[in-house]
Amino acid sequence: MATKSGRTIIADQPFSWKTFFLKWEWLLVILFLGINVMNASLSEYYLSGAGLFNATNSFLEKAFVALPMAYILVLGDIDISVGSTACLSAVMLAYFYNLGVPMGLCIIICLLTGTICGAINGLILTKFTELAPMIVTLGTQILYRGIAEAMLGDEARGGLSSVKWFSNLYWGKIGIVPIMLICFIVCAVIFGFVLHKTFFGRRLYAIGANKLAAEYAGIKVQKIRMIVFTLTGTFAAVTAIFLAARMGSTRADIATGYELEAIAMAVLGGFSTDGGKGKFPGLILAIFIVGMLRYGLGLVNMASQFMLVVIGALLIITVMLPNIKSMFKVKKKA
Template sequence: MHTSSDTRKKLSQHPIFAKLKSWESFLIFMTAGVFIANSLASPYFLDPWNLSDATFNFTEKAIVALPLALLIICREIDLSIASIIALASVTMGFCAEAGLGTPWIVLAGLTTGALCGAFNGWLVTRFDIPSIVVTIGTMSLFRGLTYVLLGDTALKNYPAEFDFFGQGYVYSVLSFEFSLFMLLAVVFYLLLHRSTFGRRTYAIGNNPTAAFYSGVNVARHKMTLFILVGLFCGIASVMLTSRLGSTRPTIALGWELSIITMVVLGGVNILGGSGSISGVIIAVFLMGLVTFGLGLLNVPGIVMSIIIGAMLIGVIAAPILLKRMRLGAGRA
């Protein structure tokens, strides 16, 4: 009996079993389950073109989720991401109205996003204001500017070449958007898990004071992450605007909930200090399959929002409840 107990203990500590018990493994099983359920629920789900179209439902959000994951690991957050996307789209719309070419339109969108991110970062690092407070304010500020600049009008005079970013395909059913996301996912995996930048991000998230006294420029690092989030909002805005073919003040409205849910569902601790890009990538596919499957079943958008909100609450609450259960079991 003693030998059997030791054997079970050694097996449970084996790296393979540790990985099977990880959050990423749980997400993989969930994703596989949703995939099977969708294929049984709708005969149109497994069509290659439908699966390709499904990627358009989450790719732009997923691109923003990558740098946002690093920002949250670093104990900060940006709630103005959807408003930055909208403001970048307005800037591109006015550039298109002025007759500028596609390169200048894209540059305008990326620059607007980066400047908005820099503004958020400056307020947080310069005045030491909590990022949740700053970005709640800029969320209203940036979205308000889009309504002031556009009113109830829409801007549609984009050049034909601009359509490729949101509607083009690289190969067969592989869209440009999805290809770019996969490339960026690899880059961010290497950045977070295989570079000094990633180690600094974890260090700040675990203990910013200790990181500062270890020689890490905490303010500059956070500023870089805010700019990066803003820049990627600009990239998402380019693709979303291209896919829709127009700019409206309501563009990307409510996206902050979905993007933050992707990050937190991927295992990134909302309080900072831990998380992985691989978990975020799996969560992106899981949410994409859930929303696409519900769409095929003609589930209303408001119901999808309720489901996404419930997922966010559940993922945040689950670790707390599990910790309390373990403490209760230990006391017993």
């Protein structure tokens, strides 16, 4: 069918090699390969299967919270309380375990804690929609960390590694593949699928691109924000579980700065803080870039403080690249 004036509108995506190769993900692929080449030249064991898997285990627990963080950024929101949420969830887990509660139940308590923390963020932000998420989650960041500190003070609660299956969540392997990596891949595939292939995902993008138009299109904006903030709390607790399994004990100062690292991974992966942008393959690449870079810098015994300098610089330079490119374009024209 054509229009009245005889025009037809093309419904097939025009393909061009130029746009294909100008995709953000290619830059990330190059970065990823570069970092792996660097690591391989630093350690002869790195490229062996076990070596690579060990490398992923050094950072993947944080990556669980980066998955829902990408959703938050798509919505145009932000959540900087996830580090504190993870800490409080881990503290609750260890606290109840030391009271003699069975580990299975402790894990449920941990997940509930995270979920409730996320739901509180969501509730405040959806009932008082004019509040800025940055400010609200800054408040709960301090609040959740404060509760954890009130519970433990300077002490640590430990003994978690005496439950073999629990510590295996982090340390265990199936063949040579770490259990945590398998869990992460499953979660990442689900998150990516939901974002790119379902109504829910499309609605996230719509809200991030234009909240008002999304509402007029019949999308329940506040309900969806509530779901995503709550989900983020739950996944902060998932991070907490793997972290507790790794360390065997918890303190009130763990998981500090995780929120920023999760946001950094998402932004590097192409998710803009303005909302409505970003694709999941980019996020996964970015998670591995940041993680592998940290691992590589560890191989050369770089102090962790200096590592932050390198990662921060990497983030700034990479997100600046597209702008530098357009800057040159303008100059050429003028």
